[in-house]
Amino acid sequence: MSVASSLLRSSSVVGALLGSALLPEPALANGFFAGVQGTRAAGRAGAFVAKADDLSAAHINPAGLSRQRGTRIFVSNRFAYSDERYKRAATLDWSDLNNQSPAYVEFAEVSNARPWQLLDPMLGVSTDFGLKNWTFALSAHAPAGNARQEFPIDGGQRYMLVSRDVQILYYNLSAAWQHEDVFGVGATFQWVDVPKLAFELVIDGNTLPRQVSPVSSALDMRAQIEGADHVNFSAVVGAWWRPFCWLEFAASSQILPVHIDTQSTISVEPVFDTVTDPIVLTRGVEGEANDVTMQMTLPVSARVAARYIGHRADGSEAFDVELNLGWEAWSMVDSFVMNGNGLVGKLGGQQIDVGLIELEKNWKDSFSVRLGSDIAVVPERLTLRLGAFYESAVVDPAYAFVDFFAGHQYGGSLGASVFMGDFELSLAYAYMRQAELHVRESESAVHQQVPGSQCVAPYTDPDNCDAHYLGRPAAVANAGRYRAQYHAASLSLGYQF
Amino acid sequence: MAAAALATGACELGTKGLLPEAPTVTLSPHVSTVATVTWSTEDPTTGYIEYGLDPDNLDQRTPMSTSAATEHDQLLLGLAASTTYHYRVISVDADNGEDTVAGETESFETGFLPVGLPPITTTVPPGAGGHDAYTIVPVISDQASLLILDAQGQIVWYHAVDNLLDTYRGRLSVDGQSILYNAGSVSGDPAENSEMVRVGLDGTVLQRMPVPLLAHDFVEHPDGTIGAMAVEYRMVGDRNVRGDKIVEVDANGVVTPVFSTWNCYDPNVDIGSDQEHGWTFANALDFDPVENVYYLGMRNFSSIAKIDRVTGQCIWTLGLTSSDFQFADNAPPFKHQHQFEIRGNELMVFDNEGAFGRNSRVTKYSLDFAQMVVNHEWSYMSDPSVYTFVLGEPTTLQNGDIFVNWSAAGRMERINAEQQMQWRVEIPAGQIFGFNTVVDSLYPSPSAAR
Numbered sequence: 006m007s008v009a010s011s012l013l014r015s016s017s018v019v020g021a022l023l024g025s026a027l028l029p030e031p032a033l034a035n036g037f038f039a040g041v042q043g044t045r046a047a048g049r050a051g052a053f054v055a056k057a058d059d060l061s062a063a064h065i066n067p068a069g070l071s072r073q074r075g076t077r078i079f080v081s082n083r084f085a086y087s088d089e090r091y092k093r094a095a096t097l098d099w100s101d102l103n104n105q106s107p108a109y110v111e112f113a114e115v116s117n118a119r120p121w122q123l124l125d126p127m128l129g130v131s132t133d134f135g136l137k138n139w140t141f142a143l144s145a146h147a148p149a150g151n152a153r154q155e156f157p158i159d160g161g162q163r164y165m166l167v168s169r170d171v172q173i174l175y176y177n178l179s180a181a182w183q184h185e186d187v188f189g190v191g192a193t194f195q196w197v198d199v200p201k202l203a204f205e206l207v208i209d210g211n212t213l214p215r216q217v218s219p220v221s222s223a224l225d226m227r228a229q230i231e232g233a234d235h236v237n238f239s240a241v242v243g244a245w246w247r248p249f250c251w252l253e254f255a256a257s258s259q260i261l262p263v264h265i266d267t268q269s270t271i272s273v274e275p276v277f278d279t280v281t282d283p284i285v286l287t288r289g290v291e292g293e294a295n296d297v298t299m300q301m302t303l304p305v306s307a308r309v310a311a312r313y314i315g316h317r318a319d320g321s322e323a324f325d326v327e328l329n330l331g332w333e334a335w336s337m338v339d340s341f342v343m344n345g346n347g348l349v350g351k352l353g354g355q356q357i358d359v360g361l362i363e364l365e366k367n368w369k370d371s372f373s374v375r376l377g378s379d380i381a382v383v384p385e386r387l388t389l390r391l392g393a394f395y396e397s398a399v400v401d402p403a404y405a406f407v408d409f410f411a412g413h414q415y416g417g418s419l420g421a422s423v424f425m426g427d428f429e430l431s432l433a434y435a436y437m438r439q440a441e442l443h444v445r446e447s448e449s450a451v452h453q454q455v456p457g458s459q460c461v462a463p464y465t466d467p468d469n470c471d472a473h474y475l476g477r478p479a480a481v482a483n484a485g486r487y488r489a490q491y492h493a494a495s496l497s498l499g500y501q502f
Numbered sequence: 503m504a505a506a507a508l509a510t511g512a513c514e515l516g517t518k519g520l521l522p523e524a525p526t527v528t529l530s531p532h533v534s535t536v537a538t539v540t541w542s543t544e545d546p547t548t549g550y551i552e553y554g555l556d557p558d559n560l561d562q563r564t565p566m567s568t569s570a571a572t573e574h575d576q577l578l579l580g581l582a583a584s585t586t587y588h589y590r591v592i593s594v595d596a597d598n599g600e601d602t603v604a605g606e607t608e609s610f611e612t613g614f615l616p617v618g619l620p621p622i623t624t625t626v627p628p629g630a631g632g633h634d635a636y637t638i639v640p641v642i643s644d645q646a647s648l649l650i651l652d653a654q655g656q657i658v659w660y661h662a663v664d665n666l667l668d669t670y671r672g673r674l675s676v677d678g679q680s681i682l683y684n685a686g687s688v689s690g691d692p693a694e695n696s697e698m699v700r701v702g703l704d705g706t707v708l709q710r711m712p713v714p715l716l717a718h719d720f721v722e723h724p725d726g727t728i729g730a731m732a733v734e735y736r737m738v739g740d741r742n743v744r745g746d747k748i749v750e751v752d753a754n755g756v757v758t759p760v761f762s763t764w765n766c767y768d769p770n771v772d773i774g775s776d777q778e779h780g781w782t783f784a785n786a787l788d789f790d791p792v793e794n795v796y797y798l799g800m801r802n803f804s805s806i807a808k809i810d811r812v813t814g815q816c817i818w819t820l821g822l823t824s825s826d827f828q829f830a831d832n833a834p835p836f837k838h839q840h841q842f843e844i845r846g847n848e849l850m851v852f853d854n855e856g857a858f859g860r861n862s863r864v865t866k867y868s869l870d871f872a873q874m875v876v877n878h879e880w881s882y883m884s885d886p887s888v889y890t891f892v893l894g895e896p897t898t899l900q901n902g903d904i905f906v907n908w909s910a911a912g913r914m915e916r917i918n919a920e921q922q923m924q925w926r927v928e929i930p931a932g933q934i935f936g937f938n939t940v941v942d943s944l945y946p947s948p949s950a951a952r
Contacts, residue, residue: 097594097602104945106550106563109592109604445516447598473599481600 040149040435042127044081044497047149048420048433049377050392052327054310055245055255056379059431059499060129063144063177066243066257066308067191070140071181076132079144081431081497083125087151088491089117091407093161094446094484098220099473107473110220112161112485119153127497129177142179142193147172149493154408158227158276162407163207164453164482165364167227169408170203173303175239190244197237202267202299204341204408205229206364207276209479210350210357212457217471219453219480225276226284226350228362228454230343232269232299239263239303255310262337263303271297271343273350273359282353289347297345304334317384324380331373335399335411338368357457365451368399368411377418390420390433398440403450405442410489413440420495429499434492442487451483519545522574522591522605532705534613535658537578539589541605546570546596553578553589557607560588565945570596577703579944580636582656583615615657618645620929624655633916633925635899636944639907640669640683640936641929648672648683648701650944655927659944661701667693670718670893671937675700676726678946680708684730686716688785692733698751703944711755717746718893719787719841719937721796727752729796729811731784734762743769746784748796748809761796761809766816772824774802775838786841786895786937797844804837806844806851818874820849826874833878836865840909841895841937847871848879850904852894857881860889864896864906882921884908895937909935 043061046053053061057069060079093112101108129144154169156162176198181191210224218225243257272295273284288294312327343362350357377392399411416437423430455478460470464478474480522541530536539551548567552560564576574591581587588609595601620641626632633653640648646668650659663669663685672683680703686696696716700709713730720730728751735742748761763782774782779802786799786806795817796809805821818826822835829835836853843850849867857863866879884906893909899916903924907914912933915926929935 095602095604097592097600103561103563104550104565104943106566106592108563109552109602111604443516446600446602447595 040083040085040437040491040493042083042125042146042149044420044431044433044495045379045390045422047083047435047493047495048390048392048418048431049327049379050375050394050416050418050435051373052310052329052375052377052392052394054243054257054308054329055253055312055327056325056377057243057245057255059497060131060142060144061127061146062191063129063142063179063193064146064175064195064241066245066255067142067179067181067193067241068183068189068243068245068255068257069181070131070142070179070191071138071183071189072186073131073140074133076130076502078130078500079497080128080499081126081495083122083149083493083495085122085125085149085151085491085493087117087120087122088489089120089151089154089407089410090114090488091116091156091162092486094444094486096219096446096481096484097473098218099471100216100218101220108220114486115156115160115162117151118155118157120151122151122153125149131179138182138184140181142177142181144177144179146175146177148175151491156407158207161485164209165206165406165451166408167205167207168203169205170201172199172201174198174200186247188244188246191242193241195239195241197239197263197265197303199234199237199265199267201231201233202265202269202301203229203231204299204343206454208273208359208362208454208456210275210352210355210457211455212355212357212459214459214469215467215471217474217480223277223279224352226357227274227276228359229272229274230269230297230299230362232267232297234265234267237263237265250316251314253312253314255312256308258307259305262305262334265299265301265303267299269297269299269343270295271345271348271359275352280352285351286359287349287351288345294348297343297348300342300344302337304337306331306333308332321384322379322381324378326378327376329373329375329377331371331375331396333371333373333399335368336370338366340365340367355457359456362454362456364406364408365404366406367401367404367450369401371399372397386424388422388424390422391418393417398442400442402442402444403448405444405449405483405487406451407483407487410439410442410487412442412487412489414438415440416491427501429497429501431495431497431499433495435495437491437493439487439489444484444487446481446484449481449484451481452477453479453482455479517595517601517603519543520547520593520595520601520603522549522593525591525605525608527589527608527610529613530704533659533661534615535581535583535660536704537581537587537610537612538575538704539578539591540573540575541591542573543593544572546572547574547593548596548599549574549591549593551576551578551589551591552604553587555585555587557588557609560590560607566594579703580652580658581612582652582654582658583612586611615660616662618662619647619649619657619660620933622651622655622657623928625926625928627923630922630924631918635940635942637905637914638672638674638681638939638941639914640672641933642668642670642936643933648681651927659703659705661705665695665697667696669936671720671939673720673722673939674941674944676722676724679703682720682722682728684716684718684720688718692717698728698730709755711751711757713749713751713757718785721787721789723789724791729760729787729789731787731798733780734764736764738769744780744783745769746782746798746800748787748798760811761798761814763798763800765814766807766819767803767824772803774800774804774823776802786839788842788844790844797842799839799842801838801840804835804839806839806842806849820869820876827869827876828874829876830878833867833876834865834881840890840893841907843896843898845898849876850896850898852890852896852906853881854890854892854894857883861887862890862894862908862911864904880921882906882917884911884913884915885923888913893934893936897938897940899940900942905938905940907935907938909937914938
């Protein structure tokens with residue numbers, strides 16, 4: 006059995022354990038991610054890079070594993086409710102004239118019809134194998150977030166997104182080493198499995214010149230893209246340093262980006278039953294085909310931390326306060342690209358090039374501040390924790406999109422751990438809110454996808470481009486108001502041999 | 503306006519400067535069914551008004567203003583009398599033409615119609631398609647007036663002819679900013695004080711252009727020049743013979759003759775009928791801007807002439823008198839016709855007296871220019887049939903339906919291709935519809951008159 010097939014097999018087992026059918030999307034915070042995976046980390050609003058004292062250290066700061074002695078088993082799950090809403094800005098529909106004036110069209114607010122994320126697990130085991138300075142861990146987790154979105158097919162968002170289902174699993178193999186209680190380093194090798202990456206949006210199948218339909222087109226097509234990419238790799242490295250018993254510094258970094266490149270299929274169906282002919286997808290001499298690729302990137306990141314530790318007289322930790330500063334390189338995400346490599350849809354006698362659908366993102370790096378604390382209220386029995394955070398926006402308002410609400414985010418959290426012999430039961434609740442994002446039509450840069458449009462860059466040819474949209478490839482699709490708030494509860498159980 | 507801002511998200515989106523403030527409605531002192539809406543904006547904007555009978559379905563729009571401003575006003579046209587209307591202002595950022603906000607929906611009530619306007623009865627047979635356009639039409643009675651009827655047959659604009667004259671034709675001016683009509687007399691002697699009158703859409707009289715001896719009809723050229731029919735008397739022996747001419751009236755009211763029936767016909771040779779009422783008795787005028795030709799209908803010749811606008815020469819004559827055409831054996835000639843419509847090789851004529859008995863009809867012909875033969879396509883009489891002793895006009899609508907104005911019978915109707923009546927309006931006996939102009943919109947638009 007090859008190494009690869011072994012990995013695949015083991016991944017299937019772990020995936021089954023995790024319930025891969027319900028796994029969420031990607032685990033930093035902003036961008037694709039919403040919240041923090043790991044109950045202790047969640048209770049501290051993610052300020053956990055230095056503390057890093059449970060198995061979530063594997064993906065937050067693997068160096069923290071070095072202080073987890075013995076053998077430990079850890080199981081947790083995160084329950085989340087994502088309240089994501091979008092209200093498209095009123096627009097002028099120049100395809101609907103009355104006395105030469107366009108219709109003023111307002112849109113109802115839409116919200117994600119699948120806000121509940123009931124399975125968002127992490128499990129694993131760590132052991133020092135009796136070694137004094139080493140700890141090893143094997144874990145798997147689905148990064149915190151909202152895997153699924155579903156919006157109405159006739160909603161104002163439909164030219165951006167109708168539904169999304171992104172499932173990502175991280176399988177982590179970690180090793181950590183420490184020098185006494187002063188210094189530690191660690192690394193996690195990650196196998197990133199994307200069992201499902203599905204997007205659905207409405208594209209305008211119009212091929213006629215000078216026709217823009219900002220509200221609804223008779224040739225609206227429902228484009229569904231679904232695929233998987235099982236083999237990707239990444240790595241996390243980290244370190245901690247405790248120069249004084251009361252002060253600790255730490256740093257960690259996701260050092261390898263994940264370039265997801267799914268082998269996918271696409272289907273295109275008319276939205277309205279006025280189009281009765283089937284749409285046949287073909288490519289060159291191959292004839293009928295529907296295979297496409299879909300590319301996304303999960304970025305690198307880095308965090309630094311400082312932790313103050315208060316001690317009791319017996320030397321045990323009474324409380325701590327940790328400050329994390331984070332950077333996430335979301336600027337690596339320029340766009341989501343679906344490439345059909347010349348795929349053409351044929352509808353009746355009309356030919357629609359569906360070869361390239363590019364959802365522009367142009368995200369920018371984000372910076373975060375996280376503050377968290379543990380308080381051992383009853384030593385070795387009960388610990389309470391709390392935290393708060395702020396993270397800068399990933400998305401420029403011009404590129405705001407409903408698939409990932411990525412504006413300025415802030416939130417707070419509470420948590421507790423109860424220790425019963427060798428068992429630990431932890432709970433956490435986190436609330437996160439996105440600052441409302443407002444995008445005017447004039448500033449927006451996301452447009453309807455009209456793959457068969459004859460209006461090409463620089464979009465100023467009056468023979469092919471609608472006079473009211475000169476300079477734009479099509480009508481604006483993302484103007485409006487974006488609101489999001491998230492509630493998440495985590496529950497974990499740990500056992501130490 | 504704070505509520506409007508919240509309602510439309512203007513504050514959130516940073517478009518507060520576009521919000522229409524203090525919208526006010528004023529009814530025209532001249533036409534109680536014309537309203538002017540004024541409003542202001544903080545930022546320079548363009549905009550338009552949505553309005554209608556249902557506050558949740560404002561299904562009419564004014565044309566969007568084209569120049570940026572912070573003080574705005576627009577006319578609301580096509581309103582029925584004594585009716586509550588709802589409206590809101592749509593404001594568009596003049597800088598980018600994209601960002602837009604809507605004001606709050608407001609309401610107002612139009613005024614009463616003045617006494618003396620005819621009651622109008624509208625009939626739409628079950629299952630019929632009705633009508634979908636405005637009709638500009640004079641009503642000739644004790645007090646002549648010019649009306650605009652909407653698709654429901656309601657009076658949405660009116661103007662009383664104020665110099666004891668009649669009016670026979672009204673048109674929406676080519677620039678869409680005013681209504682033109684002729685004020686004259688064709689019953690008995692033509693009037694020396696006849697004139698072309700330009701009235702603003704708010705009912706204000708903007709211009710009076712004296713044109714002595716005006717006859718029934720006029721056209722407006724794309725450049726605004728008016729081509730009008732007028733009577734031209736000449737002495738023939740000891741007889742003062744009533745011929746006709748076409749004059750053109752420029753923007754300043756300067757009148758220039760461009761054609762005379764005296765140039766093409768000889769009263770001693772070309773003799774029609776009813777000579778006691780005049781010789782050629784021109785009664786209908788059309789213009790083809792493509793060929794730059796006039797078509798002139800002459801009642802007492804029962805003929806139509808094609809006239810070169812530049813040279814004033816007759817190109818051909820078709821009818822019972824001095825005709826260059828022959829009617830095919832199965833083609834009934836028209837007699838004492840009034841308005842007509844020529845499109846390519848198709849001719850549709852309102853035939854006042856060609857049918858048997860006291861029945862008027864519309865007849866469609868096809869013209870064989872090679873053989874100079876007139877072939878019959880179809881004829882239509884109203885049900886019940888009517889006799890229209892004066893005026894009358896057929897108009898082809900965009901969808902191929904025919905609008906027939908049985909003027910003196912006080913009836914106008916729309917029929918489909920199967921000659922089934924779709925819509926009809928009637929006024930009481932003793933009142934006469936003048937010629938009609940059917941328009942899709944009362945606002946300036948590419949689709950003007952048809």
